[in-house]
Amino acid sequence: MDFIRNIILVGPDKNEIDLIKAQLEQSSHKLKVHGFFSRKQVFEAFSQIEMNCIYLNSNLDITDLSYIIKYLSLLKNEKKLNAAIFLSDDQFNHVQNLLNQFPENDIVVINKPLDMNDLIRKIHFKTFGKFIENNSQISIKSDLNVDLEFINVFITQTKEVLKEMSQATDLKHSAPILMSKYKEKNKEDLPIAISSRIRISSEFFRGSYYIAFTKETFLNFYEAMVGEKTNEINQQNKDLAGEIANIVYGKCKKKFSSEGLNLEMVIPSVHLGKIDNSVVVIIPFSSSLGEFYIAVAPGQI
Numbered sequence: 201m202d203f204i205r206n207i208i209l210v211g212p213d214k215n216e217i218d219l220i221k222a223q224l225e226q227s228s229h230k231l232k233v234h235g236f237f238s239r240k241q242v243f244e245a246f247s248q249i250e251m252n253c254i255y256l257n258s259n260l261d262i263t264d265l266s267y268i269i270k271y272l273s274l275l276k277n278e279k280k281l282n283a284a285i286f287l288s289d290d291q292f293n294h295v296q297n298l299l300n301q302f303p304e305n306d307i308v309v310i311n312k313p314l315d316m317n318d319l320i321r322k323i324h325f326k327t328f329g330k331f332i333e334n335n336s337q338i339s340i341k342s343d344l345n346v347d348l349e350f351i352n353v354f355i356t357q358t359k360e361v362l363k364e365m366s367q368a369t370d371l372k373h374s375a376p377i378l379m380s381k382y383k384e385k386n387k388e389d390l391p392i393a394i395s396s397r398i399r400i401s402s403e404f405f406r407g408s409y410y411i412a413f414t415k416e417t418f419l420n421f422y423e424a425m426v427g428e429k430t431n432e433i434n435q436q437n438k439d440l441a442g443e444i445a446n447i448v449y450g451k452c453k454k455k456f457s458s459e460g461l462n463l464e465m466v467i468p469s470v471h472l473g474k475i476d477n478s479v480v481v482i483i484p485f486s487s488s489l490g491e492f493y494i495a496v497a498p499g500q501i
Contacts (some may be wrong), residue, residue, distance in 0.1 A: 203349055204325050204459035206249050206423055210242055210268065211257030220255065221236050221320065227320055232460060239264040243271065251283040253327050258289040266298055273302035284326035319374045346498055350404040354363055355483065355494055357451045358411055361444060366424040368487045379480040379495070389474050390482065390493060394418050394433055396445035398468045410495035411445055417490030424489060433472070442470045
């Protein structure tokens with residue numbers, strides 16, 4: 201699932217399209233909304249934009265509407281479209297025959313006059329509902345101001361980078377926990393020897409993201425990645441932590457950039473010893489090379 205979702209609005213009334221567009225963009229920075237007024241514009245968009253949700257106004261020219269619905273049906277049959285489709289209508293009989301011809305589109309009909317809040321809620325549910333139900337993502341349940349999808353991009357890229365660089369394919373994570381709760385439960389601090397820190401400042405998350413290792417795990421990763429065995433963390437090998445973070449951030453920046461979201465350039469810093477902040481969510485990981493942690497500290501810049 202992409203981080204930025206594309207919503208397409210199609211109708212003859214520019215005022216209505218502009219109003220819905222403004223409401224959707226105000227409701228979430230993750231929604232990129234495109235407004236179109238003709239069949240030609242729509243078909244051009246279909247070839248360029250991966251759509252997550254489509255809104256059609258039935259007051260379009262009936263020929264245009266027919267061609268659009270027929271084309272959507274073709275894309276659905278070829279499994280090239282997995283977007284929710286809404287059709288606003290004040291004369292249902294006007295389009296009933298057309299909808300009956302293409303039942304596979306599974307179009308949700310919304311009666312006019314539009315309840316704008318209801319439309320926004322429906323689009324949000326269809327657009328974000330799949331992510332909420334996706335158990336493969338890591339969920340941080342807390343009162344902290346954390347955009348889970350944004351952080352999950354970093355977590356996913358961290359796992360992929362560590363797998364690629366070390367050939368460790370058995371990375372598994374435990375449930376996220378507040379660092380203070382971990383200390384309370386285990387009667388000790390996290391056994392962190394070295395960590396790389398990425399400071400992030402965006403509209404989705406402002407704070408610090410850490411990739412933290414125990415001494416044994418870091419040295420095992422170092423040996424697997426560099427091919428050199430060593431018994432201590434020193435000036436020569438500690439730079440690997442920063443290199444890992446640099447690659448992770450670069451991959452995240454590239455992914456977000458492809459969706460129209462630009463992150464600032466940052467230089468990760470490397471720290472020895474524990475992460476000294478109680479308001480930190482940690483995600484413990486295990487692997488054949490040892491245990492390590494991802495830590496998320498909102499507001500810590």
